[in-house]
Amino acid sequence: MVGISVKNFSIAFGETQILENVSFDVEAGEIVTILGPSGCGKSTILRAIASLQDKYDGQIFLNEKCLINDSNLCNKDIGYIFQDYALFPHLNVKENIEFALYRLNNIEKQRRVDKLLKQFDLTEHRHKQIHELSGGQQQRVSIARVIAYEPKVILLDEPFANLDTILRNKTKIWLKKIIKDLGLSAILVTHDQKEALSMSDKIAIINDKKIEQFGRPKELFEKPKSLYIANFLNRINELPHNLLENLGVSVSFENVGVISIDNIKVTDNKDMIKASILDISFCGDYYELHVSLDDYDKKELIVKTSCINCLDNNDKECYLDIKKDNIKIVSKT
């Protein structure tokens, strides 16, 4: 199995610096997700690893062997899944899958393609043109095409962006299994935190041209380094300083106390923190309340409840139970 190491990667497009000294490692067999908002440069890292991007500073190592900063040289150990799948419309499913197997003899080519068609549940579609397939089937073909030439590392650029929610959830599980079964190292690029949390062994979150935090999903979720990370991975409320003091939580000026919207309980207990309800949104199996803390500078929070009957005074007021243990202290910057 092959690992990847990105060291001090920096790149600028014209006058605009996109990334600055980005470093991270992908151990052999690991799935690492690069998470960040659109346009933060996460796909650029993938393109550089795949030698589709040159003119960058820093180094990229594939199993300790440095890749040359040259877009004319590609490494056959790397497979790339494109966001638009990049399937050739003039070729059918089988022809697309065998496209990169030009070095193999016909018998070996046939054997490998048949195996993949079966493995990816595409046998009955083998003679279909690409436009005759559904989005999910097209994605399976694009993955099969890459797996066909047996790369050691697979790079996935927003692979679920064109799928609907149900198919996306199914495909995530399926793809993770394929990657693990084949023992590939993988880098996934996405802006969807749920996708990142469920797919990855590790996550690198990009903010302001740098990796702000890199680690295991649980670690990032439970111990976010900054307000940005906490906000990015979870729906949180920033609590006012005087409320934190009243709850016995001490916070320095550079830090803030945050709490997940799932961890604030709406109650009818009048001993708790009183809040005015500004708006109620029905969200299926729960309600989302937009409230303001009357005694704490009218600080506005978002909270969830499944019990609308707990609301008092004609839906104008409610009481919030905030447990000290659920509060996380994170850096403001």
Place this chain on the structure above:
Amino acid sequence: MKYLNKLTISSVILTLLISIPALIILVNIFSPETENWQHLKDTVLLEYVFNSLYIMVGVAFLTTIIGFSTAYITTMYSFTFSSFYHYALILPFAIPTYIVSYVYAGMFDMTGSITLFILDLLGKENVTEVFFMDIMSIEGAIIVMSLVLYPYVYLICKTYLISESSSIIDASRTMGLNSWQIFTRVIIPISRPAIVAGTILAVMEAVSDFGVVDYYGVSTFVTGIFRTWQGMGSLEDASKLASMLMMFIFILILLERFQRRNKRYRSSGKDFAPIAKKRLTGRKNLLANILCFLPVFFGFILPFIQMSYWFVLSYEDVIDEDFITLLIQTLSLGIGGSLLITVLAFIFVYTVRIHKNKLSDTLTQTVKLGYSIPGAVVAVGVLSFFSIIDKALDIFITGSILAILFGYCVRFLAISINNYESGFLKIPQSYDDACKTMNISEFAKLRKVMLPLIKNSAMASFIVVFIEIIKELPLTMILRPFNFDTLAVYSHELVGQAEVYESSVPAMFIVLLGIISVLLLARKMIKD
């Protein structure tokens, strides 16, 4: 140095070669005045300028009115034959302007078929009692050119209105504007870039025209170039005139680019919503039909019927062994020229695609300017360039097929490049990236991915360039080898010998080939 790969080097060499005729012409503007030039200045130069400007203004006015109004009606309203007009309104493109002018002269001049018919019908003897103007005049030339060139405005405005106006019109309707207010306060202002772009194309064609003005006896820059070169035997002064005409054209291009600055022709990212066409009934339905029928009738049906009639009367006298040779010569020239251009254009566009450097892009844009240079100017530039080569190498290539093919390349590469560019736009960059990540060689990518995907654009380019070559008159007339005629040249020569009926035979072959190209263009429009 990083730019200097094989394809880019080929593009640089080709661009330099193709630019030489235009550069020679431009340099001539600074050449010292000769006696002939002084004579031209004292006698006809002012007339050339005035007539060329008059034609430009007249054609701009008429093509805008006809082109924009028909585009507006067919886009916004649904009426009895509206889907027929969608295609019929571009049919005048199928007939070269000079052929329509011969036919109109044959119908409406002093002894024209329709003139005589009307005189007979009304019992009059004098033409001036029936017609307010002579067709063989500058005004006649303007009308004829406008009838054939209005589709430039129609096509560009229609495409623009279809893609841009849907939500804007809906918004205007919800704000309570009536149809007239929407037309004057919304449609005209938002369509201005499209109107100007279409009109400038029509004007550029008009000012470059040779066949119409030559036959109608109107002195313009183009006829001046011919007379100076053939009558006075002065290539240098013809070049000087050509350089002035080129300046005219470049000013038009700059004007178009200036008015287009900061303006988008396409909406960004919003979903396309078709315009909800208003159904016309009763008198309004009839009026819409008449307004759309008139340009089709005068621009295509009438000249086509008249030409067909003359064709039937005279084809037996014209089609003989020599005519077949002429036909074969024309087709060979068309096929050879368009093949060459289709291959060269591919090199330019593919270089830009795979190397993505500014140099390749600039080279392609430079080559595309060739189409805006009038055929006569290109021909004079090629003649000047090839005479230098003749003298330097002591050979004679000026009057060879090579010269004429070179002239076609200068003028028509832009058409082919445009076809490829729109074709390549539909091939995502991720296909190139996918090939690279799969270690597919550049040659294999070209053979297995790019060529199969671009072949339709190549085919379209081949057909359109082929038709342009078949129709081209001034460039072919000046550069053709001795005793080498084409359908266009033969038709012009017959008209010059007052054999208007006979001229319809080669003209009919050109028109039939033109109709095929218009149908192909329409099919491509539907596909796109």
